[in-house]
Amino acid sequence: MPGKLYGVGVGPGDPELLTLRALRVLEEVDTLIAPDSGRHGIALEIVRKATRREHRVLRLSFPMTKKREVLEEAWRHATERVYRALSRGDAAFITLGDPMFYSTFSYVLEGIRERYPEVEVEVVPGVSSLSACAASLGMPLVSGGESLAVVPAAYGVEELESLARSFDTVVLMKVSKRFDEIAEKIAKAGLEDKATVAVRCGSRGFTSGSLREVGEVEYLSMIILRGLRK
C-alpha cells in the first residue's frame, strides 16, 4: 500500500500564517515534495522555520515553457516520482499559499488520480496570496453583493475595460514579468486610480502603492483594481 499524499498550503510567506493542521501534517510526514523553482524554495523555507522535524525532500523540476507536450511529459514524470516516494510512507506536497489556487500541485493531483487511483489524497487548504494581499493592504476584496474576477495579467486593454464594467473587483495575477506593459494597459483603460500593486503579501518585505509608486515588482506581486462599479 502506498502512503497518503497530502497537498499542504503553507500560506503566503510568514510561518505564523500556517494553519494548525498544516503544522501537524508537516510534523507527521517523513517526506516533503517541493517543486524546484524560486517560489517553492520559499515554501520549503517556511516549513523549515515552522518545524524542527528533519524531512527527506523530493524536489521536482518543471520546465518554464508553455509547450503543452513538454509540460505534460514533465507532469507525468513528476507523478511517477511522487508515486515512488509514497512507497516509503506518507508525503506532503507543499505549496505557497493555497494548493488549489494556481499551484503545481493540481497537475500532480490529476496525474495521481488518473494513474494511481488507490492513493489516498488529502488537501489542506492554506491562506491564499489573495487573502494575504487584501489583509496586508487592509482592503476588503468583496463585500455584500459584490463580484470578483481573478485573471492572469496577460489580458488586453479592451478586455480590462469590459472586466471593469462587469465586476466590482478585478485582481491581476502574475504581473511581475511584464509589469510595465500591464501598467500601460491599465492606464489606457483609464483604471489607474483604481489600481493598487501589492508585492510580497503576507511576508516580510511587503510593499504596496500605485502603479507609479511601486519600484521593483517580484514574483508574487498582484494588482488589485477595486471600487470599479461605484
Added chain:
Amino acid sequence: MPGKLYGVGVGPGDPELLTLRALRVLEEVDTLIAPDSGRHGIALEIVRKATRREHRVLRLSFPMTKKREVLEEAWRHATERVYRALSRGDAAFITLGDPMFYSTFSYVLEGIRERYPEVEVEVVPGVSSLSACAASLGMPLVSGGESLAVVPAAYGVEELESLARSFDTVVLMKVSKRFDEIAEKIAKAGLEDKATVAVRCGSRGFTSGSLREVGEVEYLSMIILRGLRK
C-alpha cells in the same frame, strides 16, 4: 489611547484550520467582537474550541435588509460600539473564513477608518470558504493561465452563459436561499454537468454533489462551475 483592533479570520469551520497567528491574537486579546447572526455564532464556536482563554464578548446586530439607510445606520452604530470596546484594550473582530472576503468586518473597518483614524488596525487573513471548498472537493479552482469569477448567486441565465464563455471557473456564492431557482438557471444555461454543490466546506458535515444529488443546502454553501472553457 484606544486599543488595537484586529480583524481575525478564524477559517471555514474546523478549529484546526485557524492560523498560528490567529490563535496567538485570540489568546492575547480580552475582547472578542462577533456579529450576532448564525454564521458568526459559528466563528465564536471555533474560537471556544481552539482556546481556553475567557473573553469578554461584544455581540453586534446587523439587520437582514437591503435598505441602504437602515444598513448604514447599523454600521455606524456598530462602529461606535467597537470604538467604545477599544477603550478597555485590544479587541478581535472574528469572522468565519477570511475577513476581507464577504465579511461584515469590512463595514466596521471602513467606519473606524473614517471616524477614528487614530485606531491601529491589523487584519489576520484566514482560510477562505473558497479555498476550503476546493480542498474538501479535491478540485483545483484555477491553475496555469486560467481565470476565475466569484459572483453572488442572483445572476440571470444570460449572464451565467456569458460568464461561462469568459472564465474557466465560476463560483456562485450565497446560494442557500434560492437554491432551486439557481439550479434551474444553471440547467437552462446548459451548465448542469459542470456544476458541483459544496455544503459546509472545511467543517464537519461537509457534503457535495451535483445539483440533483444535493439535498439540504445551508448558509455556507456554494456552487462551483469548473472546466468551462475546455
